[in-house]
Amino acid sequence: MPHTIPGRNAAPEEGITETTTRLRPIPAEVPAKPPTSAGPLPGAGRPFVTFARPEVYDEDTARLRPVGARTRPRVVAVVACVVLGLGLIGGAATGSWLTGDSAGADGARGAFTAAGSLWHSVPVDQLFPPTVQGQGAGPGGADRTWTRIAVAPDSGCANAFDPLLRKALAPVGCLRLLRATYTDATRSHVTTVGLLFTKADAAAMTSLKTRFQQEGLERRTDLMPRPYAVENTVAAGFGNAQRASWTVSVLTDAPVVVYAVSGFADARAVTDPQPAEDAMESGATTAPAQAGLGHEAQGLADRIERSLRKTVVSATEKPS
Structure with a gap:
């Protein structure tokens, strides 16, 4: 049954006070060392290459592809691209890890779990x-x-x-x-x-x-x-x-x-x-x-x- 309304001049009753500790901050993870850079590029000297045949063929086009003068620049270019690509990927992965971007799902789960304990903390x-x-x-x-x-x-x-x-x-x-x-x-x-x-x-x-x-x-x-x-x-x-x-x-x-x-x-x-x-x-x-x-x-x-x-x-x- 409803209680009788008190007078409007009555002071509001104080709320119940909880004495609880605040949530402790979560310690940051120690970042791992970024991957070391790749080894040096092949030597500047022209590589000595031998083949069973003086000419090779591209399977897709069946055209003759000369061997020799353009081999070294292409090899160097491919290796350089691989090294650069690995460096960019490694750097991006390390940066994401350090900033926590790669752990979005884990962060959401952590926030969900933390919210469930707020009533007593x-x-x-x-x-x-x-x-x-x-x-x-x-x-x-x-x-x-x-x-x-x-x-x-x-x-x-x-x-x-x-x-x-x-x-x-x-x-x-x-x-x-x-x-x-x-x-x-x-x-x-x-x-x-x-x-x-x-x-x-x-x-x-x-x-x-x-x-x-x-x-x-x-x-x-x-x-x-x-x-x-x-x-x-x-x-x-x-x-x-x-x-x-x-x-x-x-x-x-x-x-x-x-x-x-x-x-x-x-x-x-x-x-x-x-x-x-x-x-x-x-x-x-x-x-x-x-x-x-x-x-x-x-x-x-x-x-x-x-x-x-x-x-x-x-x-x-x-x-x-």
């Missing part, structure tokens, strides 16, 4: 900043500012989702769920944003994303995420009946599902919740659309996702 303030700026995130490109009012303890997914959404997410598993609730500058809207860290590999995440897109699962009202309500805050009455707009994003470059759900801070029930994508369309007339709650959910989810990606990059980049 990065401070909560880095995943859910106390204040999030949303330049141009509101209706008509208006700026938004969201202030964190509560962070839920990290948990599993047993009671965090409605049954159908939990079933839809089951193929990727639930490693850990992190959630935080924010309010806008006017304290009239509340939004819960979540990071579901899965147990899946990249192929499973891609499969889930494809299913969500093809079946339109992110638009179904029976698959809305649940909010995180907190007593003695403006989100005290933010229950399931107050869900107004939402978004769900399945990432493929990280084992993470990012979602957000928004509602009114006055605990009013919403009878026609609308996906953020629809609520943000020009001319939408539903209550969530008119109040800008689609922008609240989508804007905050986008920025938390961007912050997550930056954290992954920082965790995997090689030191200079």
Whole structure:
């Protein structure tokens, strides 16, 4: 049952603080020595060549090819081309190795793996900043500012989702769920944003994303995420009946599902919740659309996702 809304002058409850160590930078690999240059070219003296016949034939054309005067320049030219080619290939391979370009696939796999461990290796303030700026995130490109009012303890997914959404997410598993609730500058809207860290590999995440897109699962009202309500805050009455707009994003470059759900801070029930994508369309007339709650959910989810990606990059980049 929703809780009674506290007074507007009540100070927001502080979020739960995590004391964790930051990710350690990955040591750079020691580059191997580049291949040594090829040996000297053949001697300057004219080579002594003998053949069984005074003339030889090209098999393709059956034309006579003279032997003698032009043999040495051609041999020298061929050897020079081989040496130059090997040098260029060796240099390019060494340069690519040193810069990491040849390990693009390995780098992507490393970033994917690193992202899966962020829930316990990065401070909560880095995943859910106390204040999030949303330049141009509101209706008509208006700026938004969201202030964190509560962070839920990290948990599993047993009671965090409605049954159908939990079933839809089951193929990727639930490693850990992190959630935080924010309010806008006017304290009239509340939004819960979540990071579901899965147990899946990249192929499973891609499969889930494809299913969500093809079946339109992110638009179904029976698959809305649940909010995180907190007593003695403006989100005290933010229950399931107050869900107004939402978004769900399945990432493929990280084992993470990012979602957000928004509602009114006055605990009013919403009878026609609308996906953020629809609520943000020009001319939408539903209550969530008119109040800008689609922008609240989508804007905050986008920025938390961007912050997550930056954290992954920082965790995997090689030191200079």
